[in-house]
Amino acid sequence: MAGRTGAQSVFDAFAGTTRVGQAFAKLGFRVVSNDPAVSSRTFGHCYLKNRRPRKYIEELVGHLNSLSPTDGWFTERYGGSPSDPKCPKRPWQVHNTRKLDAIRPEIDRLGLDETGRSVLLTSLILALDAVDSTIGHQAAYLKNWSARSYRTMELRVPELIDNDGxxxxxxxxxxxxxxxxxxxxxxxxxxxxxxxxKMPPSRVRYAAYYHIWTTVVLNDSPEIFGKANRRIDTRDHCSASVFEDFRRTPSGEFIAVDAIRRLIDEVGSRYVLLSYSSGGRATAEQLNAILGNAGKMIATAEFDYRRNVMSVMRWTNAWVRESDAPNREFLFLLEK
Ligand SMILES: C[S@@+](CC[C@H](N)C(=O)[O-])C[C@H]1O[C@@H](n2cnc3c(N)ncnc32)[C@H](O)[C@@H]1O
Known part of the structure; x- marks a missing residue:
């Protein structure tokens, strides 16, 4: 869809894993990646700013893998053992958190610049993610250890992008x-x-879902609370981001919906590509009204994650009817 616009630069404003920004960078776009999550900043530096050769990183990764495991802050709070019947639910087995406790301070000790550190931190996060015992986020951990948590984690060089953008x-x-x-x-x-x-807002916040990645990046030994040992700064009962806010404005509109209107209004880019999930706060009608007032809709598409296909819709407003079903994912291309 973006190819139709002739655009050469992209602002990935809610970058998260930076997956989308990476895809644009590979296609030759200049990318500005943004997200208030420090882990996203780390991924952004790793994939978009790195210029170090793979060989150099391979050696550093090999060195980190060879460190002797040790007990430390992470093991005490996030490590568990299947052989201990009293062990609370934990996201990793101790053989892996002990590796984490050895590797994390060593990354700082190597004294690299932010991009170099980010490549190693990304490698560490990906390795931890591959052996976790969670259902995909860190707000709760599995009752029974996942099969993959028994494996020993191994850092690898992330799939770096070869570009000079x-x-x-x-x-x-x-x-x-x-x-x-x-x-x-x-x-x-x-x-x-x-x-x-019925869902408490603090539970559906990104910062709460991925609190351990924040701690791995910052290595700041934060105060923690609750069964999942979440960082205290993810505790607030109100949302930290307007987009995750569950309350309404005085005129009765959801704050989150109002924020999307402001966003499209204030952005300086000629084209806006907006993704929308029907399970969210904004209803299809509300969003359709915002989009209709903001500019010209060039295309709409629905993305089917299970089949990994995108279908472009013939009529730009056909999606409003389609969105009754839960968890439908849409993309809108708008010219302002
Ligand atoms: C749906 S996810 C984005 C996923 C991303 N496209 C990817 O492929 O990984 C939403 C992201 O918005 C970020 N976010 C939340 N509030 C934000 C704000 N006020 N400004 C910018 N980003 C925000 C969250 O940290 C989260 O990473």
Whole structure:
């Protein structure tokens, strides 16, 4: 879809894993990646800013893999053992958190610049992710140990992108970043929260879902709370991001929906690519009204994750009817 616009630069404003920004960079776009999560900043530096040769990183990764495991802060809070019947639910087995406790301080000790550190931290996070015992996020851990948690984690060189694009990585609230960014196309994939009224908002926040990645990056031994040993700074009962806010404005509109309107209004890019999930706070009608007022809809598409295919819709507003079913994913391309 983005190919239709002739755009050469992309603002990935809610970058998360930076997967989408990486795909744009591989296609030759200049990418500005932004997300207030420090782990996203780390991924952005790793994939978009690295210029070190793979061989050099391979040696550092080999060195980290060879360190002797040790007990430490992470093991005490996040390591568990199947042989201990009293062990609370934990995201990793101790043989892996002991490796983490050895590797994490060594990454700082190597004294690399931010991009070099980010490549190694990304490698560490990917290795931990491959042996975890969670259902995909860190708000709760599995009762029975996952099969993969028995494996010994091994760091590998991340799939680095071979490019010399002048990419940028920001780590800010999108509304702070907007005035600084010059890009032909803005890609918005905001958190849509949940339309499940019973779900406590702090549980559906990205910062709460991936709190351990924040701690791995910062290595700041934070105060923690609750059964999942979450960072204390993910505790607030209200949402930290307007896009995850569950309350309404005085005029009765959801704050999160109002924020999407502001976002499209304030962005300086000529083209906006917006992703939308029907399980979120904004209803299809609300979003359709925002999009209709903001500019010209060039295309709409539905993405089917199970089959990994995208179908472009013939009629740009056909999606409103389609969105009744839960968890449908749509993409809109808008010209302002
Ligand atoms: C749906 S995810 C994006 C996923 C991303 N497209 C990917 O492929 O990984 C939403 C992201 O928005 C970020 N986010 C939440 N509030 C934000 C804000 N106010 N400004 C910018 N990003 C925000 C979250 O940290 C999260 O990474």
């Amino acid at each position: 002048e990419h940028e990585v920001l780590c800010e609230d999108v509304f702070e970043a907007l005035p600084k960014v010059r890009a032909d196309l803005a890609y918005f994939d905001p958190p849509y929260g949940s339309n499940n009224e």
